[in-house]
Amino acid sequence: MSVRLVITDAMWDRIELLMPADPVRGRRWADHRRTLEAIAWKYRTCSPWRDLPDELGSFQTAHKRLIMWAVDGTWERILAAVLSAADCCDDVGWTVSVDSTVCRAHQHAAGARKKGAPGRAEPDDHALGRFRGGLSTKVHLASDSHARPLALRVTAGQAGHTPAFEDVLDAIRVPRCGPGRPRSQPDTVLADRAYSPRAIRNHLRRRGIRAVIPQPSDQIGHRLRRGRAGGRPPAFDAEAYKQRNSVERCINRLKQWLGLAAVGTGRGRPWAEAPIL
Template structure:
């Protein structure tokens, strides 16, 4: 086994989830191709520069693109979460946050104006930021720092806008009968998510939350006197655990293809993040 390749245990977890062709000529070994994808994401090198041991780079790229469009890696991520949940291995103290990712010049050459397709946003989730073209990864992780749900947006999008959609992306299937688990026990977030609408959404779903209040919200409440109401509850010891999501980002950005976006399309980049998230789970269960 070469560096950055799947161990036997990781392959045993992923192999049943890879679609297999029932007709046609024999194809390049699945494990060899998946190892090529992981090597590319881990190192950030161009597809054309893949080592020969992974087979033709066109084969690796074509299969990666096919899996990205069909959501194979997102489904694999859900399946490994389901196994962990059935074993009681998920800590439902959920933390949410986001991180900015710089877009390489190769990712920026997308012809972003017009020409979008049905499964790809028109802007390819590339947006203008202080550092140029960027994307943003919005992430919800469990109490052990493993991704539960993710969204990729343009870099200038505000965290508060996507806090609710991000939580609604959490769907951990059951291995037996029953609906997927969608509701955390508790949510930790930073001040960017400290809106009355988001707090009301959490209360409506019966989700406890620890979110610090913004200074301007505090002043507004004080200025209203008794009509301002009580300050929202804030548990400082629980909030100290928010560093777990930062450590999760740190591990994800150990993949150079995640820390810098080289993919032109949002579909391919999100599939790469899902594959890296799967590997974080596979190495912890």
């Protein structure tokens, strides 16, 4: 069986030095590049771990390494290094778009409740909740103007947009090439009508970030009914708003990996553990 590989030599040259070193004692670890290919194959195809092709090594090794690198922050360091290199070349667009997407849980993860059994709430770290279609996970994502993911947070499927907005915006950290603190503040934030509550606009205003968010019709009607007391409508740049599709393109690109489009059967934190390659 031939396996299509996705990690190019250029990718590997960039991330090789960021991978954990072999342990001082004991056996040497399996080849990191092959293990990365195994993890990428799993999330690209959404196949069971046990179906991992022999060319990619042991599925136990790949699965354990995936969890280990999520816990020790390896995935976050790789993403930060890639973003930092792009920022050094002025290739990060700081007109940031924010949105969320729902990932339906696999039928095995969303096991039916037994008849007569009391309802059991999902633990918070599972990021699974019951939404319209059953168990699901909601992914809150911020992307730059080039459809690159800058930060994401996962919540239960029924979670609202407003509570997670500040968390995902605060998670943006792009290290500088030279001295100085990581850049965390966008120039502009684009979002759809779901992010129009006053709390979000006030948060952006306090941080000096320009907000390009349309108002829903109910808010417009409420303001007009109040007359002068309703105040002036918030500024809205329709031309700049056209760039909001960058976050939609980023989500579509990530969901091409079938293992991210559907929450798996492990009832763990699939999006939190998954690499962004």
